[in-house]
Amino acid sequence: MDRIIQDEEYNDIVSSILSKKEFSEQMKQIKHHDSTRLNHLLKVSYYSYKIAKYLRLDYQEVARAGLLHDFYLDSVYDQDTIKDKVLLYTMRHPADAVENAKEYFQLSEKEEDIIRTHMFPLDVKVPKYAESWVVNIVDKGISTVEFGHKFSHQLSYMVNLYLIIFLYMMRIG
Numbered sequence: 778m779d780r781i782i783q784d785e786e787y788n789d790i791v792s793s794i795l796s797k798k799e800f801s802e803q804m805k806q807i808k809h810h811d812s813t814r815l816n817h818l819l820k821v822s823y824y825s826y827k828i829a830k831y832l833r834l835d836y837q838e839v840a841r842a843g844l845l846h847d848f849y850l851d852s853v854y855d856q857d858t859i860k861d862k863v864l865l866y867t868m869r870h871p872a873d874a875v876e877n878a879k880e881y882f883q884l885s886e887k888e889e890d891i892i893r894t895h896m897f898p899l900d901v902k903v904p905k906y907a908e909s910w911v912v913n914i915v916d917k918g919i920s921t922v923e924f925g926h927k928f929s930h931q932l933s934y935m936v937n938l939y940l941i942i943f944l945y946m947m948r949i950g
Contacts, residue, residue, distance in 0.1 A: 778816070781823045790840045791822065799881055803850060817923060818844050825915040829908055835887065839908045842891035845882070846912060849873035868900045 781787065788795075795801050804815035822843030829836035849870045875892045878884055884892075891912045894904040904910050 781819055787823060787826055787840060790837050791844050794841060794844050797881055814847055818847055820919050821846060821916045825912045829911050834908050838885060838887050839911055842888040843912045845874060845878040846892045846895045846916060847874055848877045871896050871900060
């Protein structure tokens with residue numbers, strides 16, 4: 778996170794979003810995998826920005842839309858039944874994030890597409906722009922790492938158990 782905080786150009790691009798209380802205060806409060814939603818949004822936004830800049834894409838729109846891609850409120854979802862409706866939740870939250878973002882910020886067509894299609898291929902909305910693909914792929918990578926941290930002890934236990942069984946089978950085989 779230090780790298781993100783120290784990058785002045787990136788911070789200039791996203792400062793209007795981060796300074797909006799309705800965004801930063803709410804996103805700090807919501808857990809997301811192993812951290813907060815704000816931390817997740819910052820990581821996706823920043824790494825997408827760096828890749829887009831390297832690829833000479835519109836890195837400013839990538840930074841902004843990456844920061845807004847999960848800007849929805851959990852209170853709109855019934856937390857007691859959300860586990861039963863994971864597919865509905867997965868397909869609904871990008872549209873909710875677009876609507877929330879449009880309520881507080883001016884979005885370009887490309888920024889809307891980046892936010893709306895960030896769940897492809899789990900959602901059927903296919904990204905139209907290279908910038909949308911960048912955020913989509915970075916989000917998948919960061920979410921996988923975050924999810925892995927959340928369950929790393931169970932994963933480690935399972936790997937060790939399979940390794941023990943494999944070694945035992947090799948010994949008797």
